Every structure is written in structure tokens, then in C-alpha cells.
Amino acid sequence: MTGREGGADIGPIGENSPVVILVRPQLAENVGTTARAMANGGLFHLRLVAPRDGWPQSRAWYASSGAHRILDAATVHDTVDDAVADLHRVMATCPRPRHIVKTVMTPRGAAAELRARAAQGLRTGILFGPERAGLDNEDMARADTLVRYPLNPDFMSLNLAQAVLVMAYEWWMAEDTTAPRVLMTNETRVATxxxxxxxxxxxxxxxxxxxxxxxxxxxxxxxxxxxxxxxxxxxxxxxxxxxxxxxxxxxxxxxxxxxxx
Amino acid sequence: MTGREGGADIGPIGENSPVVILVRPQLAENVGTTARAMANGGLFHLRLVAPRDGWPQSRAWYASSGAHRILDAATVHDTVDDAVADLHRVMATCPRPRHIVKTVMTPRGAAAELRARAAQGLRTGILFGPERAGLDNEDMARADTLVRYPLNPDFMSLNLAQAVLVMAYEWWMAEDTTAPRVLMTNETRVATxxxxxxxxxxxxxxxxxxxxxxxxxxxxxxxxxxxxxxxxxxxxxxxxxxxxxxxxxxxxxxxxxxxxx
Incomplete structure (x- = not known):
């Protein structure tokens, strides 16, 4: 049912890599594309809080482009409290400003902090809200810091897997050493x-x-x-x-x- | 047919923001989700080279989450040469190493260069290949530099819109000034x-x-x-x-x- 037989090798599982926690996800396909985005950036630990359509759902495996290992190991929890109980630090993604007093980080700043915590041997997690509504106030009160994406303020609409991809990408980039290779410019005009x-x-x-x-x-x-x-x-x-x-x-x-x- | 009446305000169009060029895209839905990802990061100029199913396709508008303005203004070209003729600098996204001598950049390095070129008044573009095959050798020979994403080498599978999102995100972040960590205090203030x-x-x-x-x-x-x-x-x-x-x-x-x- 869950397609366990298939799936790609997704590489070694990073020690203390952050747990991705999907809070009340609606569509199983989005859980699958989330797993794919996690694999892209070297995240492996997935937890689901009260998935609307139950779990497991084969549609998730089909949508994951082979990131089966992540889905096979995903755990289901009734509450956010239960999903974060064993973690030391928790962040929550939040697209909209709220009337709360909270530290807000960029995905890049958050990734640097998550790397630092992992190096200390601490377990971390990142909460992502449901597709439409996002995290509610009680969810966010469970987090130490919020993560807000500094994208086009006139068009913030990100789907769940894209939001996860940005964090997974920044997690990976926080320790990536690839040279950016910037070219030098000349005084004369570049040809068309x-x-x-x-x-x-x-x-x-x-x-x-x-x-x-x-x-x-x-x-x-x-x-x-x-x-x-x-x-x-x-x-x-x-x-x-x-x-x-x-x-x-x-x-x-x-x-x-x-x-x- | 193209849903022009709807669509969201996607904000001001950045001067000399890079042109996103989809080379032989297969699924119209992916053109739509590409437009959405572009809007997220403040990219507005879309060109299509020989889209497999023709153009326009209403499915693209439905999949764009309101990024209609980008699709309405998209142009169709028979060849890559035609699509890049008025541009000064062209980059090509390339997930796999090829046997060619070419400058390779990270998305972050590429975004910094694209910003620098735009500041010089130069017009730039980024080629993205078809969903399965990617860009071919002739396509890549049209580019000045390649952009390779330093993601999990054991799981590089990125869909088209995700690949575009990473570049659009880096384009936006290259000029974003948000502090990586800040306390959001709303009406109150930090105590003395x-x-x-x-x-x-x-x-x-x-x-x-x-x-x-x-x-x-x-x-x-x-x-x-x-x-x-x-x-x-x-x-x-x-x-x-x-x-x-x-x-x-x-x-x-x-x-x-x-x-x-």
C-alpha cells in the first residue's frame, strides 16, 4: 500500500537534522511532495500532527518522487505538544504578522541556528501549518521562534512543499562550501x-x-x-x-x- | 480562456529583473506553477521556447495561484536563440555535470551576479530545461554560465517550479535587508x-x-x-x-x- 518496495537511496541521515512537523496537513499529496523537498535538502525526520485524511495514504508515496524512506519512517501525533515533547528547540513558519511578542528569523538565519543547535547535540524541529489556514495561535505558542520568509510582499502564496523546500535548501546551504564563482566585470560593454x-x-x-x-x-x-x-x-x-x-x-x-x- | 479577468496584484515589476526562459516545457500546469514561483521572488518576465502542448493553455492559469499577469505577458519563441537575442547575459540551470568547459555557479552566486548585471543596466535570462530531459548541449552552448544547485547529491530530483523557486528566492534574498533575527514586539517594547x-x-x-x-x-x-x-x-x-x-x-x-x- 505504501510502496515500501520502491524508493530511491536518499543518502545518509544527518545526525540531529531538524524534524519537519506538518500540523494538520490536508492533502496526502502535499505530505509526499514535502518528503521530496526534505530529501533535496538532506532532511529526513517527518512527523504529522492529526493529518486530515488519516495515515498512511498511498498518494503520499506516489507524490514523493522516491523519497519513500522519509514517509516510511514518519510518525503520527495527536497534538503539537506530543510531536515536540522530545525536542529542545522548536521553530514555527509563519507567513503573516501576528499580535504576539516573538523572535522572528529569516530562513537563512534559522538554518544557521539549527546547524548550531545540532552541533551542540540538541534536537530541533520546524512546524509547518495546514495548507490554507496556517498555524494557529496555540501552535505558535509552542515554538521558541518564528520563521518568516522575506518574499515578494505582494505575492506570498507558497504551497506547503515549497515552504519546506526553502527551509531544506537553507539547511543544506548553511554547511555547503561550493564556491559561488562570481565573474569580474569589464569597463567595456558586454556583447549581446x-x-x-x-x-x-x-x-x-x-x-x-x-x-x-x-x-x-x-x-x-x-x-x-x-x-x-x-x-x-x-x-x-x-x-x-x-x-x-x-x-x-x-x-x-x-x-x-x-x-x- | 486564459483567465485574464482574475489574478492577483503581484507588485511592481523590477527593472531588469531576469527573464525566466522555459525550454520545451511539457506540462502547462508546470508553466503555471513556475509563474507562481516567479511571483514569490519578484520575477515577472517569462518566455517559452516551443512549449510541447502549444500556448496559451488555460491549465497554466489555473495552476498559477493568481500569478496571471506573468502568464498574460509571456511570449513564445521557436528557438532558444530567438528567446535570448535581446539579452546580455544568459544562465542555464543544469543539475548534472556535463563534458563542457563552462563557468558553474551556485544559485546564490548566480543571484548576486544577476543583481549586479541588472544594476549595470544589462538584461539577463535564466534557461530551465524540459521536465525530464533537462537542457541539451545546444541549449547550454547558448548560456554564459551554468547554475548548479548544491543539494543532496543522493536526491537531486527537483520539479520545474521548485527549481524556479530556488532561483527566484535567491534573486529576492540577494537584495533583502531583513535582519536574520529580530524580536517582533508589536505595540509593546523591550524592557529597560x-x-x-x-x-x-x-x-x-x-x-x-x-x-x-x-x-x-x-x-x-x-x-x-x-x-x-x-x-x-x-x-x-x-x-x-x-x-x-x-x-x-x-x-x-x-x-x-x-x-x-
Whole structure:
């Protein structure tokens, strides 16, 4: 029923990674897509508080894109109090401002704190509310801090799995060491794609004329490799004009050399 | 058919915000959920290259949660070249390593670069491939840099709208100034040290009266520990007034109970 036989390897389970707690989720599909989003960011512990349609539901497994291990291990709880009883720190996602006095964090700030707590050996959890209503006041009173997503204030509508994905992504990024690789900018103007295409057409035309691309099988790959070369760095409009001149002069030299008279 | 009459106000359209280019998208629903994810992060310009099922498709509008303005303004192109011709910089999302020489960036690094390019007055775009196959080699040869998401390497499966959401989120976060951690106090305010001292004096006085602090040797440490507890978070002026009331009422009950007459 739950499709336990299938599922993907989702990698090692991080020690003290935060528990995702879905409070009164309505659609089983959303529990499945939540599991998928959790797997993306290396979260593995899922708890459900009073899921509307009961549990388990095979639709969750179908919607999880193979994140079965998470669903197989999910636990069901009657109340938020029960779901958080063994945790040391609890956060609650909250899209709207409420009339309460509470610490509010960004997902990025929250992820840094969750990593710090995990390093201390503390167990943490994040509450996500039901699809429409969100968490109620009693739910939020169970949390130490709120997490509010600083997104477009004119369009905050995030579905459940997307809200989970943002937190899972930030959890992963909080310890990710991949270099961002920012490129340096030049003083001159970067060429447009139209200008680049114009140059590549000129070069290909001349290479066809001189026979450089006569191998029909290799031709597409060779042209593509030249395209890669000229796309690698920031080619400027000035450099392209220079290269037009280079190609023209090379071709003219060859042509005049060919005329034996 | 396209539901133009409905739709939400999605806020102002950012100048030079990146164009999202869906290359050969298969399901119209995914175009709709992509528009929703774009609106979340303040992206507004959508282009479709050879959408499999044609365009427009009402299913996209239904799936967009009100991001109609984006879909209404979307343009359709026969080729990637046509879709990027007026852009100065193009990035391509690519989950898998390819055998090409190309700059690879994280979504965060890419978002920072896109912001920088926009500030220079340059027009940018981000290519997203079809749901299953992803971008092909010819598509990627049209991009200046690749964007690879540093997610769980054992579970990279992201759907189209989720991939767009991560980029839109990073685009938004790249200029967001929200403090990572802030106390939301609403109408009240954080208590001053004088107000805290006043409360601690009240508490200590009552604890002396009831004999809780009768051990003279332990008394300083016990008072200090209570001070640490109330100093740990930001206590508000409103909360201190409530606690004054709590102490007074608890003490009064004890006193009246003690008077046997």
C-alpha cells in the first residue's frame, strides 16, 4: 500500500537534522511532495500532527518522487505538544504578522541556528501549518521562534512543499562550501547574443569556405566547441569587432594567396 | 480562456529583473506553477521556447495561484536563440555535470551576479530545461554560465517550479535587508534594565518574605540565577507588568491562607 518496495537511496541521515512537523496537513499529496523537498535538502525526520485524511495514504508515496524512506519512517501525533515533547528547540513558519511578542528569523538565519543547535547535540524541529489556514495561535505558542520568509510582499502564496523546500535548501546551504564563482566585470560593454551570433556566423562561413569544417560528421561538434569558447568569458562588443576583422583579414590573405594569376 | 479577468496584484515589476526562459516545457500546469514561483521572488518576465502542448493553455492559469499577469505577458519563441537575442547575459540551470568547459555557479552566486548585471543596466535570462530531459548541449552552448544547485547529491530530483523557486528566492534574498533575527514586539517594547531590576527586586522581596531564600550562603547565587533566566531573552515592559501581577497575586494567596485568625 505504501510502496515500501520502491524508493530511491536518499543518502545518509544527518545526525540531529531538524524534524519537519506538518500540523494538520490536508492533502496526502502535499505530505509526499514535502518528503521530496526534505530529501533535496538532506532532511529526513517527518512527523504529522492529526493529518486530515488519516495515515498512511498511498498518494503520499506516489507524490514523493522516491523519497519513500522519509514517509516510511514518519510518525503520527495527536497534538503539537506530543510531536515536540522530545525536542529542545522548536521553530514555527509563519507567513503573516501576528499580535504576539516573538523572535522572528529569516530562513537563512534559522538554518544557521539549527546547524548550531545540532552541533551542540540538541534536537530541533520546524512546524509547518495546514495548507490554507496556517498555524494557529496555540501552535505558535509552542515554538521558541518564528520563521518568516522575506518574499515578494505582494505575492506570498507558497504551497506547503515549497515552504519546506526553502527551509531544506537553507539547511543544506548553511554547511555547503561550493564556491559561488562570481565573474569580474569589464569597463567595456558586454556583447549581446545577437552580436555574438553575427560573429559566429561570419567565422563559420569563412571556415566552411576554407574547408576547415569539411568533415560533415565532426562539423556540428566543432562549431559547438567554438561557440563554447567564445561564450566562456565575458566577450565584449569591442572584442567581437576585432575578431570580425581578424577573420576577414585571414580569409583575404588566403584568397589572395590562392590567386596564381 | 486564459483567465485574464482574475489574478492577483503581484507588485511592481523590477527593472531588469531576469527573464525566466522555459525550454520545451511539457506540462502547462508546470508553466503555471513556475509563474507562481516567479511571483514569490519578484520575477515577472517569462518566455517559452516551443512549449510541447502549444500556448496559451488555460491549465497554466489555473495552476498559477493568481500569478496571471506573468502568464498574460509571456511570449513564445521557436528557438532558444530567438528567446535570448535581446539579452546580455544568459544562465542555464543544469543539475548534472556535463563534458563542457563552462563557468558553474551556485544559485546564490548566480543571484548576486544577476543583481549586479541588472544594476549595470544589462538584461539577463535564466534557461530551465524540459521536465525530464533537462537542457541539451545546444541549449547550454547558448548560456554564459551554468547554475548548479548544491543539494543532496543522493536526491537531486527537483520539479520545474521548485527549481524556479530556488532561483527566484535567491534573486529576492540577494537584495533583502531583513535582519536574520529580530524580536517582533508589536505595540509593546523591550524592557529597560531599570524595569527589569525593579521586577527582580519585587520578586526577591517576596521570596525573602516566604522563606524561599532563607539559606544565607546560597541566597546570592539563587538570586543571580533568577536574574540570568530573566535576562536570557528580550523581556518586554508589558510582560514585566504581568509578572509583577503574578508575584503579587501568588504572595497574597499565601498571606491570606496563613491568617488563621
Amino acid at each position: 547574443k545577437g552580436e555574438l551570433e553575427n560573429f559566429l556566423s561570419h567565422l563559420t562561413r569563412e571556415l566552411d569556405a576554407c574547408g576547415f569544417l569539411r568533415n560533415e560528421q565532426k562539423r556540428p561538434g566543432m562549431v559547438r566547441n567554438l561557440r563554447h569558447l567564445f561564450q566562456r568569458g565575458d566577450v565584449t562588443e569591442q572584442e567581437l569587432r576585432t575578431m570580425h576583422g581578424v577573420i576577414t583579414e585571414l580569409a583575404r590573405g588566403r584568397k589572395s594567396g590562392q590567386t596564381p594569376g | 534594565k531599570g524595569e527589569l531590576e525593579n521586577f527582580l527586586s519585587h520578586l526577591t522581596r517576596e521570596l525573602d518574605a516566604c522563606g524561599f531564600l532563607r539559606n544565607e550562603q546560597k541566597r546570592p547565587g539563587m538570586v543571580r540565577n533568577l536574574r540570568h533566566l530573566f535576562q536570557r531573552g528580550d523581556v518586554t515592559e508589558q510582560e514585566l507588568r504581568t509578572m509583577h501581577g503574578v508575584i503579587t497575586e501568588l504572595a497574597r494567596g499565601r498571606k491570606s491562607g496563613q491568617t488563621p485568625g
